[in-house]
Amino acid sequence: MNVAARRPVIAPWGIDAPGMIRVNLAIAALMLIVQLVEGALVIGPLRIVLWLPILFCAAPGFAMLGYSIWGKPRHCNRLLALHDWRGDEMVLDVGTGRGVLLAGAARRALRGHAIGIDLWQAKDLSGNGADQTRAAMDREGVADRTGICSGDARALPLPDESIDVVVSNLCLHNIPQKDGRALACREIARVLRPGGVALLSDMMHLGDYAATLRNEGLSVQRRGPWPLTTFPPLGIVMARKSDAGASAARS
Ligand SMILES: C[S@@+](CC[C@H](N)C(=O)[O-])C[C@H]1O[C@@H](n2cnc3c(N)ncnc32)[C@H](O)[C@@H]1O
Known part of the structure; x- marks a missing residue:
């Protein structure tokens, strides 16, 4: 069987922040050993x-692992369901990673095209890389409708008003400076066509994304957070670019 055709059973879309999970679980394991050896000497309520x-x-470590395995595909379907798909959209996935949103968008835009952009940072996602994501698109049967591109969210290598739907999950908070995150939001607004929509999911800074997109003239709504199915709890900013100018020009 072709390697690309086999979907990994556990976390096919990668494990987020694998280093942080490892450190959390290692510290918990170490403390458990100390507790089992030394704790025997402590008596009474102090033991508890x-x-x-x-x-x-241990709890955040296991919760993050659980999100990557079970929560992520569910959350990404929830995000994609916020758009009413025509089927011919041009889609951009910012910080695509292993391509969970990219494949989902391509499955919904059967006559369209989806582009995934990423810097492929290993600390953010296990097995992160363009080749891995290309293989995943082959495996999912959407390689002909998807493109993979190395690039930075702060300087999207795309023309103005060329994208119908921008999606992004857990990418923008990785940009360290507030100015950099605002720049990425302005880039997203720039590449959106009139009438286009941006669906940005993240664990923090959602208020800042909303404010920047509003300043760019987009109408913004917030969804979530969903603390029971995502960890850290994720929320979504949904921003639409007005097509008033384009509609007026058409009529
Ligand atoms: C936690 S992973 C999430 C990946 C994917 N969206 C998912 O939900 O599985 C964050 C991704 O954002 C990418 N990333 C971080 N900063 C970026 C930037 N400035 N431009 C583009 N991608 C970036 C990382 O390389 C990583 O693939």
């Missing part, structure tokens, strides 16, 4: 208190 730091490290 000693379990708390273990829980504080």
Whole structure:
């Protein structure tokens, strides 16, 4: 069987922040060993208190792992369902990673095209790389309708008003400076066609994204967060570029 045709059973779209999960679970394991060896010397209610730091490290680690395995595909379907698909859209996935949103968009835009842009940072996603994502698009049967591009969200290598739908999940918060994140939002507004929509999911800074997009003249709504199915809890900014100018020109 072709390697590209086999979908990994566990976390086919990668594990987010793998280093952070590893550190959390390693510290919890270490504290557990210390507790089991040394904790025997401590008596009474203090013993229970000693379990708390273990829980504080292990719980977020397992919750993040659970999101990558089960929550991510579900959340990305929820994000894609916010758009009423015509089927011929030009889609851009900013920070596509292993391509969960890219494949989902291509499955919905059967007569369109979806482009995934990324810097492929290993710290943000396990197995992150353009070749991995290309293989995933082959495996999902959408390679003919998808393109993979190395690029930065702050300088999108695309012409003005060339995209109908911009999607993004857990990418923009990785840009360290506030100015850089605002620049990325302005880039997203720039490439959107009149009438186009941006669906930006993230764990923080959603208010800043909304404010920047509003300043660019887009109408903005917020959805979520969904603390039961995503960790850290994710929310979505939904921003639409007015097509008033284009409609007036058409009529
Ligand atoms: C946590 S991963 C999420 C990947 C994918 N969207 C998903 O939901 O599985 C964040 C992704 O954003 C990418 N990224 C971070 N900063 C970026 C930037 N400035 N421009 C483009 N991609 C970026 C990382 O390389 C990584 O692939």
